[in-house]
Amino acid sequence: MDHLEEIKSKMSIEELVGGYVQLKKAGRSLKGLCPFHNEKTPSFVVSPDKEIAYCFGCHQGGDIFKFVQLAENCDFNEAVKILAEKTHVALPRALPRLQNKRLNVIAINREASTFFTEQLYKHAAEKNYFLERGLTEETIRHFQLGYAPDSFSAIKDHLTKQFPESELIEAGILSQRSIADKHSYDRFRKRLIFPIFDHQDNPVGFSGRVIDEGEPKYLNSPDTSAYNKSMVLYGLNWAKDAIKKQDMAIFVEGYMDVITAHQAGTLNVIATSGTALTPQQLKLIKRYTTNIAFAFDQDPAGMQATLRAIELAQLAELNAHIIMVPNGKDPDECIRRDPEGWKTAVKKPISSMDFYFAYAKKNFDPETLEGKKEMLNLLLPLIRQYSTETEQSYYLERLALEIKTDVRHLWSDLKKTKSTPSWQSAPESATKKEPGLQKVFTREMFLLGFIFQFPELYDYVHDNLIDNIPFDPGTERFYNACKTMYKQGGTISIETLKTELPPEDSEWIDIYRLLIEERYPDFSDEAVVNEIKELVSTINRKNLKSAQKEVEFKIRSSTEVQDGKILLNQYNEILKLTAKLN
Incomplete structure (x- = not known):
């Protein structure tokens, strides 16, 4: 057994994909929302029997190696490395050590994280900062918190024993004043260190918090091949x-918010990583849930961030709620002051519309004409988006009470209102349609699926499919392979066919079989036979019609008598075949 087979034996496709996507049983397969494109209805299918995962919406997928390549945006060698680490399989030494730049950065960060952790336990005063913030020893170790000493060369001296200086600069551990400057120095100095891990538990970067006065308060790793x-x-x-x-993700703003929440038992809390919330982050969380709640700071900046986050969540087709953080401006402070109040708030998140009303009341004065207009400009477009008059009526009556006006006036204003708020503008990256979603499976592909799923029925296809006229170029090689095997042995062996086709074609055999399971889940034996007959007949008619038109064009364009005779013979043959079908 080679290392690839050993990895596959230790990691099932459903276990791997389950770490990215919520899966539910669907017959012999499992289904979930696709991790590669936005969708409301699950079209991502995982087949434990065939050991593949495939999306019938964006047409992406494959075995465990292909899935990791797609999910982690990496090449095959890196996918093997990632899966080998997950399954504790030793890779052959023939593979280049840390060939991929991303893996090299991760290896450097892993050593750096260990160094920073060790330094924290050598500097009691700095460690006390975390203890005084209420963190336990267990929490400090769990989140691998650390400290960067007040030195320009502490980690440089430590890591240059293992890695070239140029690689440490690329990883963002060392900095230079300019590209031309050959001198490098420690990027993080006299800062508390928060290691940043990706969802696969790889250390991809760091954030360093200044201890005394200084700017910036938080210094993050630069973007690298491992960290964006x-x-x-x-x-x-x-x-x-x-x-x-819990089928819910809670978003907070800061690293300490996450750590304090986890220590308090709210384990489904995450944070943006030194940036405002992005469509890419929402796409990532959609692998795990479609329900999210925002518990951002309660200061004006936090309220604005919540407004923007709700908008992005709606564009990503996620169900968004808001946790109104009590007794403090952020979750960390709230949990330390009033842990029970935090737990109650988490259990009772409010709807996005309730938040909009709360935001409007807090920021605009309903007693003034200008305040009323601001509230109308904010809330009417949102109310307009509701599809039923019952919902619209509920919120209009609520708004009428807030601004002390007749609800009939609001109905009149609502009719003049656009359904998209003027302040709401979708970023291109959030609204741009994913490539490839228009692709459909052809009849030839469906017929191949039936052949691969029911090879014993190939006799009928072999005897009746007309393939000596121009055929579908995308699938012709599969039909030729089946025809050759059938002529040699009188049967079709799927396993043998896989070994004779190139690896990329071999994988499509299982995808076509999965297509039949997905689209024809309850077909009886008789229904399968009838569908094969119908597909063969339809393909024949389509190809003959296409060939007939092509020959007719050539006859009209022909200038040579001999060519005309040959084309006329071809045309007559096509007519004879067409007549047999009628």
């Missing part, structure tokens, strides 16, 4: 199991 702050959610590696179990 717009695509990472802090704490997701620890929270993803709880998120799936």
Whole structure:
């Protein structure tokens, strides 16, 4: 057994995909929302029998190696490395050590994280900062918190024993004043360190908090081949199991908010990583749940961030709620002051519309004409988006009470209102349609699925499918392979066919079989035979009609007598075949 087979034997496709996507049983397969594109109705199918996962919406998927390549945006070698670490399989030495830049950065960060953790326990005063903030020893170790000493070369001296200086600069551990400057120095100095992990538990970057006065308050790793702050959610590696179990993800703003919440038992809490919430982060969380709640700071900036987050969540087709944090401006402070108040708030999140009303009341004065207009400008477009008059009526009556006006006036204003608020503008990255979603499966593909799923029925296809005229170029190689095998042995062996086709084609055999399971789940044996007959007949008619038109064009264009005779013979043959079908 080679290392690839060993990895596959230790990691099932459903276990792997289950770490990214909420899966539910659907017949012999499992289904979930696709991790590769936004969708409301699950079209992502996982087949434990065939050991593949495939989306029939965006047409992405494959075996465990292909899935990791797609999910982690990496090449095959890196996917093997990731799965080998998950399954504790030793890779052959022939593989280049840390060939991929991303893996190299992760290896450097892992050593750096260990160094920072060790330093924290050598500097009692700095460690006390975390203890005084209410963190326990267990929590400090769990989140691998650390300290960067007040030195320009502490970690440089430590890591250059293992890694070239140039690689430490690329990883963002060391900095330079300019590209031309050959001198490098420690990026993080006299800062408390929060290691940042991706959802696969890889250390991809760091955030350093200044201890005394200084700017910036938080210094993050630069973007590297392993770290893109717009695509990472802090704490997701620890929270993803709880998120799936509770079917809810709670977003907070800060690293300490996440850590304090987890210590208090709210394990489904995550944070943006040194950036405002992004569409990419929402796409990532959608692998685990479609329900989210925002518990941002209660200051004006936090309220604005909540407004923007609700908008992005709606564009991503996520169900968004808001946790109104009591007794403090952020979750960390609230939990330390009033842990029971935090737990109550988490259990009773309010709807996005309730938040909009609360925001309007807090920021606009309903006693003034200008305040009333501001509230109308904010709330009427949102009310307009509701599809039923019952819902619209509920919120209009509520608004009428807030601004002390006749609800009939609001109905009149509502009719003149656009359904998209003027302040709401969708970023291109959130609204742009995913590529490839228009692709459909052809009849030839469906017929191949039936052949691969029911190879014993190939006799009929072999005897009746007309393939000596121009055929579908996308599937012709599969039909030719089946025809050759059938002529040699009189049967079709799927396993043998897989070994004779290139690896990329071999994988499609299982995808076509999965297509039949998905689209024809309850077909009887008789229904299968009838469907094969119908597909063969339809394909024949389509191909003959296409060939007839092509020959007719060539006859009209022909200038040579001999060519005309040959084309006329071809045309007559096509007419004879067409007549047999009628």
